[in-house]
Amino acid sequence: MAESPEAAGAGREAPIRVVLAKLGLDGHDRGLKVVARMLRDAGMEVIYLGLRQTTESVIAAVEQEDADVIGLSMHNAGHLALAPRILQALADSGLDVPVVIGGIVPEADVATLKELGISAVLHPGASAVEVAEAIRRSVA
């Protein structure tokens, strides 16, 4: 794993630790795997949970791995059902960890997701720089 503290963001001593997962049944993991490698290249530490995770398994990983941020990939139009669940579960666990969503999300839903408390929404075609920037800003 390429670790470069300079690249991981100004003002931080340790690299950002990101949990990456897909909630539910959606099996489209191409994007999440590409993002995992992008974030590693940007000097972050990636905890890749992969497919078929539940809110519980994501929360457990965040606690166990002391993660700074959660990245969720969604391609099945389930974001409006799944986002409130993970945010509620975080609140119930007393965790203050930002959540970034990437995938196929209609523009009209972005504002709703942000009102719910999602830090950022990344669309298809987002560049490596944009993805890393969104993660950095979410933990700043």
Place this chain on the structure above:
Amino acid sequence: MSGVPVDPVYGDGPMPGEYPYTRGIYPDMYRSRLWTMRMFAGFGTAVDTNGRFKDILRNGGTGLSTAFDMPTLMGRDSDDAVWSAGEVGRAGVAVDTLADMEDLFADIDLSAVSTSMTINGPAIVALAQYIAVGDKTGVDRARLSGTIQNDILKEYQAQKEYIFPPRPSMRIVTDMMRFTTAEMPRWHPVSISGYHIREAGSTAAQELGFTLANGFAYVEAARAAGLDVDNFASRLSFFFNSHSDFFEEIGKFRAARRIWATWMKERYGATRERSLLCRFHTQTAGVSLTAQQPEINIARVAIQALAGVLGGTQSLHTDAFDEALALPTEKAARIALRSQQIVAHETGVASVADPLGGSAYVEWMTDEMERRAVEILDHLLELGDGSILEGVYEGIDNGWFVGGIADSAYRFEREVNEGTRTIVGVNAFTDSNDGDDRDANLLRIEQDTEDLQLKRLAAVKQARDGEAVRRALEAVGHAADDPSTNLMPPVIDAVNAYATEGEICDTLAGVFGRYVEQAIV
């Protein structure tokens, strides 16, 4: 447009319709019969999709193609609180019990249509439900015509819609091949699919090599189960992707036919001509569609469709331009169909079989695709000690397939990021992106679908004979325990008792276990 008379085919050497079929599986290809324009549909409840099916049939279509929702594809009932909430009816149609399959095909004569069902992990349940609908409406099993995807191997490699581990899953597939070979002569029990391998990020050569390897693996499994290769090979069919690199795609299709014919004849001893033919369906590359400036996807789809036709496909689905954003709207789906009709009726490319055959570049590309695919097949033969089937199991277990696909996907993304690969609207020619009104007319599936389906399922469970369900599921469990018993008949009995898909899959998982993928990046 000048009306110059043309011959059905040009060139010399092995012609279209002649072994090894590089130039096509029929002598005059589309001159005698155009490819089938088979469009995929499914959303909401079975009643909603039944309406879309009847529209297709009213408009002259004879082929139906069913998309199921994620819970159905994964063997989970709509009322599964952990896994299904929020996904019911969203990416396809929800089918929990035989009652839903009856609604899906209500007022449709199953002896007059051919039906394609895109489902893999729980394919045995879906096929059993379809057979049961036929039985109930008086259509003999021998007259049911269609295809069930049922290509479980590519699920572990790419699409990830598996339920059980690979070996018991292959036992289910071979049970289905045995059953359909004996009772359903018009049914295609496996559609060997490179499409999803490509969508997951593979190169064209990997798509070709992995898919043919999976095809040979099914042949080896069926032979091991006692079937004669010439009895079932003609009912295997393929499903490929057509991406944007025009000549590479055409070379890939031509190489697929040549390798399949040669290996089936020389390695697997097939003797009937029909056993040697690589028949395939093509779909344009969903993953190539951009969310930016979505209308330009119409041009991408048309070019990819043309590659599929010049590659000699037997049927074609063209993607709708709005599919990078949501399920297609009716208008977008219609434009996609019109695009293939333009290729068929206006361009003249259907007048001559394999019009590119003999082009130095196309023949070189065909050889190159063949060489790269055979390298993959040789690697798997080595991994499997002379067996492709064992090599494929090993490649699944040790992450060789998923690793290779992820490497290719990442390489592609880096090229786009670094600007060495141009994607119009994404990393070049982006000046009108801000003007996009991207959501103007997207298809949205509302929450009422899920509520409706939950009520429907509760009513079916209320009305059925609980004791009969219990006995039927017990019989499924016993059959699963005994590898010499075919699973099809007890699963048909269980769906007839209105056991749910989830109950049947849970019963099988009790014997077979559930597959959990190693999370590797």
